[in-house]
């Protein structure tokens with residue numbers, strides 16, 4: 001099994017090009033199921049979750065061409081097999097995103113209940129409730145969701161909780177439904193806006209993406225389009241936290257500061273000097289970081305996907321901080337691993353109290369989920385001595401060439417088998 005080996009203690013200096021957003025590409029690939037014509041997607045990152053999604057779409061009958069590593073052309077002219085089997089879904093919860101498009105286009109779908117990160121129960125009841133309101137017949141048997149619908153019809157759906165993929169699934173399904181769908185209490189993440197732009201370019205009629213009410217006027221069919229994926233705001237934030245924790249000066253290209261206002265506010269509070277323009281962010285960290293309290297919540301508040309990285313930063317910051325996780329019930333697993341590196345953290349319910357210490361100690365640790373892995377990489381960069389991170393397949397799901405990008409900034413990091 002592959003591992004990362006990091007010699008800590010180097011500050012970070014230089015430029016990094018940010019990749020396309022994983023969480024935007026996954027629903028965009030599924031949008032290809034909504035049309036017989038082709039969908040071209042640019043700025044696609046090389047990630048394991050993307051490969052998994054492409055294999056899933058391929059076995060449903062989608063033709064896939066990859067002219068370059070960052071471009072994908074998908075043509076779902078015929079959907080021969082509207083099924084997402086357990087083996088393909090178990091590593092990636094986002095596979096549930098095929099449910100809405102398959103039902104809308106093929107009138108049927110059989111999807112294994114999703115797996116993915118072990119960060120909580122993560123049910124899909126809101127996806128199912130919404131599709132039922134649009135006229136779908138849904139049953140769950142032997143770990144599979146079986147869904148059929150002759151023709152989905154528009155409905156008014158009020159989500160009980162704010163869900164990102166739930167919003168995306170219903171938004172895609174509604175594009176081909178009969179009549180108008182109104183989705184209320186929806187997620188406002190920028191990835192949803194990116195998806196709405198692409199669907200509208202395919203001929204859909206969606207208004208309100210980015211606010212908490214989305215209106216979709218169904219159309220009879222969608223057509224061919226080309227779309228360039230937005231930058232990955234979580235990759236961007238991860239590099240910014242790494243440089244704030246390790247010190248130095250970095251320049252991030254192909255990104256957008258407006259996508260992560262809540263994260264930048266916290267980095268400035270920690271002592272980072274940040275400036276930015278349309279597609280770049282520059283960060284300089286001249287001092288030791290100060291502790292920052294934070295509480296995760298749906299966008300535009302502080303993202304749960306950045307919580308673990310800030311935990312590592314707080315481990316060596318001046319002062320004591322409280323981090324409260326409100327989105328997922330089991331997303332503090334990195335705390336145990338950080339404690340193996342001598343971190344001073346106490347967990348109480350869904351909160352962690354972190355008392356900053358001068359240095360972490362390098363140790364052998366294990367990645368437990370995608371963003372927890374990123375927190376261990378940051379911890380390794382700032383620790384004294386060597387850190388070995390096992391099970392980095394979690395990291396490869398969501399970070400393109402992280403060791404290459406960090407090495408270019410001067411970090412001592414390498415992959416070993």
Ligand code: UD1
Pocket residue numbers: 022023026093094120121122123124125126127128161162163164165166187191304305327328329
């Ligand atoms: C997406 C992101 C993930 C991020 C998360 C929260 C993608 C591919 N993944 O995941 O990186 O961490 O948003 O920002 O975009 N819930 C229910 N019932 C449902 C759906 C969700 O109870 O039907 C709960 C979940 O268990 C969780 C909360 O709602 O506690 C938010 O989950 P959700 O927004 O759906 O996360 P994902 O879309 O899976």
